[in-house]
Amino acid sequence: MNRLLDTFAILLICLAGFAASDSPFIPVAAFLIAVSASSAVQLLSGKLPASLIIAACASMCIFCPVFFCALPLLLYCALAEKRWWLVLPAAGALGASGALSGLQYIIAAGGSVAAVIMFTRISRLEESVRSLTSLRDKITENNLRLAQQNVLLAEAQDNEIHLATLRERNRIAREIHDNVGHMLTRSLLQSGALIIINKDENLREPLESLRSTLDTAMTSIRESVHDLHDDSVDLKKVISDALEAVSNSFRTSFDYDISGDIPGKKKMCIAGVVRESISNASKHSSGDRLIVVLREHPSFYQVTVEDNGSCSEIRETGIGLKNMTDRAESVGGRISFIPSASGFRVFMTIPKE
Numbered sequence: 001m002n003r004l005l006d007t008f009a010i011l012l013i014c015l016a017g018f019a020a021s022d023s024p025f026i027p028v029a030a031f032l033i034a035v036s037a038s039s040a041v042q043l044l045s046g047k048l049p050a051s052l053i054i055a056a057c058a059s060m061c062i063f064c065p066v067f068f069c070a071l072p073l074l075l076y077c078a079l080a081e082k083r084w085w086l087v088l089p090a091a092g093a094l095g096a097s098g099a100l101s102g103l104q105y106i107i108a109a110g111g112s113v114a115a116v117i118m119f120t121r122i123s124r125l126e127e128s129v130r131s132l133t134s135l136r137d138k139i140t141e142n143n144l145r146l147a148q149q150n151v152l153l154a155e156a157q158d159n160e161i162h163l164a165t166l167r168e169r170n171r172i173a174r175e176i177h178d179n180v181g182h183m184l185t186r187s188l189l190q191s192g193a194l195i196i197i198n199k200d201e202n203l204r205e206p207l208e209s210l211r212s213t214l215d216t217a218m219t220s221i222r223e224s225v226h227d228l229h230d231d232s233v234d235l236k237k238v239i240s241d242a243l244e245a246v247s248n249s250f251r252t253s254f255d256y257d258i259s260g261d262i263p264g265k266k267k268m269c270i271a272g273v274v275r276e277s278i279s280n281a282s283k284h285s286s287g288d289r290l291i292v293v294l295r296e297h298p299s300f301y302q303v304t305v306e307d308n309g310s311c312s313e314i315r316e317t318g319i320g321l322k323n324m325t326d327r328a329e330s331v332g333g334r335i336s337f338i339p340s341a342s343g344f345r346v347f348m349t350i351p352k353e
Contacts (some may be wrong), residue, residue: 017069034070062092072111277305285309
């Protein structure tokens, strides 16, 4: 828009030069040619035809001196093309004595100076706009990068808090098991001994009631400890650590696609099966690739552990495979072992309910 306004202003200067001519027809034709040439240069900016048009119009000043009045417009276009020397042929009009009046020369010279000033001003303005645009883009990019880093930092902090919570649950479970659990066990043994050595029938019923109460408390404590321990297990970290342990022997891949929390017993079942599968692969597989996939579906969890070692059949059902089967059945799940020439695959599904 700024260049368009400058061009319009320079056209008015050129028009004043053409208007000072005595002939009514040639200046009009020259002015229209200059306007058309300027429009063509604007459309073909940066291309060779644009430079040729400027040079051709400048050369016309030699044959038609009145065209010298369009010098400011031609100079502005040449500066825009970064080839100011294209207007040098217009100097040929200076040798045509009497072809132009002194006023026309003054208008052409003044218009040329104005064209240079306008072009310098608009060039600096455009450079400032480009610099500001570049600065804005860099600031926007830095803000986006900072926002991403803040998200990663928040996730890292949340993960640290989660791990600290899990460690504290583990500590509490361990304290309950080591202290309260041992004290209740000793109390149960003592109450049992008292029942055996007691000779008073009146005390038998209270002692039996005491033993039953202690047994109930022991069961409750044991369940609470197990629940705390199960909840304190970070399944993703457990499997990641197990894969890290065999990373020297296998190229590992872990796809964890579970959004919510898995109930404690099912979580322990998955962790046990995956660890056992990884252990079996490290002992028996001849492959170098190990893939673990955990996915959550609307009604069940899916677990896949697969290696690329050659295994056409299961030669024997060892204790490891039996343990995995028992673990799956204990939570209502199903597990299958699929050997093939391209690898060995463990596939397990566990219902959510």
